[in-house]
Amino acid sequence: MSTATAAPATPLTQLSAWKSLKAHSEKIRSLHLRQLFKDDPGRGTRLTAEAEGIYLDFSKHRITDETLKLLLELAKESGLRARIDAMFSGEKINITEKRAVLHVALRAPKGEKILVDGQDVVPDVHEVLDRMAAFSDRVRSGEWKGHTGKPIKNVINIGIGGSDLGPVMAYEALRSYSRRDMTFRFVSNVDGTDFAEATRDLDAEETLFIISSKTFTTLETMTNAHTARAWALKKLGDEKSIAKHFVAVSTNAEEVTKFGIDTKNMFGFWDWVGGRYSMDSAIGLSTMLAVGPENFRKMLAGFHAIDEHFRTAPFEKNLPVLMGLLSVWYNDFFDAQTVAVLPYDQYLKRFPAYLQQLTMESNGKHVTLAGEKVDYQTGPIFWGEPGTNGQHSFYQLIHQGTKLIPCDFIGFAKTLNPLGNHHDLLMSNVFAQAEALAFGKTPEEVEAEGTTDWLVPHRVFEGNRPTNTILLEELTPETLGKLVALYEHSVFTQGAIWQIDSFDQWGVELGKVLAKKIIGELEGKDPGGKHDSSTNTLIERYKKQRG
Ligand code: G6Q
Secondary structure, three states, X not given: OOOOOOOOOOOHHHXXXXXXXXXXXXXXXXXXXXXXXXXXXXXXXXXXXXEXXXXXEOOOOOOOHHHHHHHHHHHHHOOHHHHHHHHHOOOOOEOOOOEOOOHHHHHOOOOOOOEEOOEEOHHHHHHHHHHHHXXXXXXXXXXXXXXXXXXXXXEEEEOOHHHOHHHHHHHXXXXXXXXXXXXXXXXXXXXXXXXXXXXXXXXHHHEEEEEEOOOOOOHHHHHHHHHHHHHHHHXXXXXXXXXXXXXEEEOOHHHHHHXXXXXXXXXXXXXXXXXXXXXXXXXXXXXXXXXXXXXXXXXXXXXXXXXXXXXXXXXXXXXXXXXXXXHHHHHHHOOOOEEEEEEOXXXXXXXXXXXXXXXXXXXXXXXXXXXXXXXXXXXOEEEOOOOOHHHHOOHHHHXXXXXXXXXXEEEEOOOOOOOOXXXXXXXXXXXXXXXXXXXXXXXHHHHHOOOOHHHHHHHOEOOOOOEEEEEEOOOOHHHHHHHHHHHHHHHHHHHXXXXXXXXXXXXXXXXXXXXXXXHHHHOOOOOOXXXXXXXXXHHHXXXXXXX
16 A cells, blocks of 8 residues: 555644644634725735636635645645545545546546556447437437337336436536427436336337446446336337336446346446546446536546646645635635525536535544544535525524535626626626625624614624635536536545545445335234334334325
8 A cells, every 4th residue: 555545644634834823813703804904905816726617716715825834735645645646547546445436537538548457448438428429419319219110209217326316416507408309307306206206108110218226236226227117118119128218337347247238338437446436437328318428528627627627736736736725725724514505507406416525525523534533524515506596595593503514606797698698797796795795794884884783783794704706708518517527636636634434324224224124014024123212113104104
């Protein structure tokens, strides 16, 4: 094991930058953004960074130059550079699963070389991409016919977690670039309602199912896949029809074959692609079918541009590093529990849900790489909604509540749907919200408006609420790739600082195991009664009411 994959020698809280940050945070806790901006009129242009068409304004953060210096020192002392290099060179940095972490290889251009166990994986990546493109072209052109000779009009992706959230998010984000004469749906939940509603108005003769599962053993996905098979067979009759209406995306050829899908209709990927980092692998087949191979490749180019930026830019200009460090700052020195991500673009409506998995499954860890319990906070809770909707519901708490919630505002200079002055109205809200959160409204300002005394405290905005504002030119496949890569690498930065394994997810296992036991009881194969009194009573009550 290299030093970059092993647990760091010095515990985080013993690093000298950490100790300095602790002392420094006490000193500047009461410093207000109003003061910081007053003292430095150039702050709003100085504390910004730009790369690959992404403009990051981080001036509205409760930081000074000293804070930034110390955060950058923390990155250095944490060995972030070595960890970045270890990821890009295919070292097995996912130590608990003994795997390389190489989503960056999924978007490496032809000709680049990335070795895993001595073998270059880039040619394999492009071989799959080319097969996906050829298949997508056949379906999109109508050349690929269903069992009864009709072209495919509907595509249903069946998958869950990393095999669902990325594809749904990307489809919604790139809807404007998608085939409008085709229907794309996503079934993930084992709740039969998900499947029933997704298929109720579709004709099986024109429907293609993509069974997306890295392992091809996931309970929800396999249950839905078998239901889909029965649904298709009911209409199409013939077992042979499966070959025309089902394709698989998986790493498990054996299980795919067992299910009845010919491996020539299977698109593979590799164990070095984590589920939540897989939307640009074959898991993105539904995205490619929707937007076409060319747009898919543009998305990959966007990812790659930020990969290169992350890999090579000095930390003080490195967008994901800066964002990651600022997140650590509030999480660990201001007790901030959550981060709100607020995209001002309706097409990004599933982006917060996607980021929830990316950030919380990656960094929701309670032990270090060495297996020791952390004595600091790790991953914050991520949540959000597209603007301006959130403004009319939960923003109240962000502005005037008792909790500190750092926010990411994401906006685009150009809209894909120019309608009157809608876009200027939308963007005026981005700027206004970040301004209001930072500077608030003092009692004096409220009084000066003629507010009666008793009402003044209710109308005061304390301000000093930190935000990132991320501006891009336009939502395109390329900018979507850039945006996702920005967050992927910010998550990486945070995980490296916290000395945790951001690439495993043992926390999802226990519930799965217990559910497997309980299903036996619900189906009457097991007499049950072996749980705690609460679980036993709930199961009994359910069985009685279910009848
Ligand atoms: C992501 C997780 C998890 C995974 C799903 C689906 O990082 O590993 O969300 O993607 O459990 O797994 P399969 O693709 O194997 O069905």
